[in-house]
Amino acid sequence: MPRHSNIVKALNEVLEDVKGKTNLTERSVDIEDVDVYQIRQKYKLTQFEFAKTFGFSLRTLQQWEQRRRRPHGAALVLLKVVDYAPDVVNKALHH
Numbered sequence: 001m002p003r004h005s006n007i008v009k010a011l012n013e014v015l016e017d018v019k020g021k022t023n024l025t026e027r028s029v030d031i032e033d034v035d036v037y038q039i040r041q042k043y044k045l046t047q048f049e050f051a052k053t054f055g056f057s058l059r060t061l062q063q064w065e066q067r068r069r070r071p072h073g074a075a076l077v078l079l080k081v082v083d084y085a086p087d088v089v090n091k092a093l094h095h
Contacts, residue, residue: 007081008088014074015092034071036064039083054082054089 016022040050040061047065051058056075063069071079082089 007084008092010077011081011089011092014077017074034076034079034083036061036071036079039079040065042083043086054078055093 013022040047043050045053047061048058050056051061055078060069060075064071078089
């Protein structure tokens with residue numbers, strides 16, 4: 001299965017869990033850390049725009065960018081998908 005298809009499948013699973021339609025079991029995902037600031041800059045969004053667009057709290061985003069906290073779990077996966085294919089995330093969130 002192509003990498004893009006796996007990412008879309010995983011994102012859909014996370015969205016179903018967030019909507020309460022499924023209950024994901026905990027699983028380990030080996031994903032390297034992300035540079036949230038660089039991802040946001042890549043798409044020329046303000047912190048407010050990025051947080052609103054992708055469903056993060058502004059405060060959490062600020063803490064990630066200041067390296068006071070690190071994204072983990074579903075947030076880390078979502079950030080990787082945002083970095084790789086933001087159009088897919090936007091489409092899924094506004095479907």
